[in-house]
Amino acid sequence: MSGTSATEYICKCTSACAGCSSSLILRHVLKAAGPDTVLVVPACCTSVLQGVWPNTAFNIPIYNVAFAAAAAVASGMAAAFESLGKNTNVIAYAGDGGTVDIGIQAISGALERETNFLYICYDNEAYGNTGMQRSGSTPMGARTTTTPGGKTHKKKDLDRIIAAHHLPYMATACSAYPQDLVKKVQKALSIKGPKFMHILAPCPPGWRYDSSQTIEIGKMAVKTGLWAMYEREYDNLTINGPTKAAMIKPTPLEDYFKMQGRFSGLKEEQIRTIRGEMERNLRMLKAEAEGC
């Protein structure tokens, strides 16, 4: 792929499920970041899929840390590199549970302290590693093992919580658009200070679809407008092409829901709520981009 090296930083293979989009994301994140990088990984699928001691599939230093601690550990690490005069990339790679729920205070602190690091949340919209329990990031109506009748609450608006820290760079991305993802990682790493990326990561067993459809589902999330792709540099918002297209001519939301078993019990009123939330989000983004 243009823009990144041919070098792979993950040895064949991890123990991730077949068709895991989080693995695809991390593969490209590491290719974009290059060898002078350390990863900080809290408890999540990514800690388990590395392999079992004394071997690992990852050919890059990784610190596996406690669930709530990724951003705190990354802060200490960034301070250590700075005092040594090193420009090593510090990247925290965490799940949605470890970000929107349990790790949120550590992230908020690191952003406030202007830690020089990139925090990436890969969002498979549940606690995947422990068997798909509901998280704050699970969308309304989705069946998980702890919401067998479908989640009754809405997905937490993580990105506006992060945006309230007025950081130098934040972006959303999706595993179905690796070139866009790579550009954003490279841009983030070229900026000093705290950076944040929120990346949608379809998960075949958790979302209940055939592993061959991982990319199609990610594209559909963007084409419906449900997953908005944008970049924010300080308070300057740029909406990315695929989301601009979705704002003009969106694919019906139902097309996205019917691809996934987890939405099989979705009720009409829930679809209305999700659509309302989605339209509000896109309206707010549009107004922000236009500077009003």
Place this chain on the structure above:
Amino acid sequence: MAERERLAISRPKEGACGNTGTWRVFRPVVDKEKCNSCGMCAMYCPDGVIDENYEIDLVFCKGCGICATECPKKAIEMVREGNTTSQ
């Protein structure tokens, strides 16, 4: 040093999680006649088992089928594995 060796450090190794190709139910078969070397399959393979010549490493390919879905030339077919596991 003795102190350090007690730390739980893992080292990189191919096959750290075993030969994941044994997971496969369907195997990707590339029709080289149809392939135009666009590189989509290699870009989208979550496990990076497709090399620069678009050869698939069947020791590790998990058979997810993403490459076959995404190939714009429909040059990859997913074929059910036989009873005897090849590779």
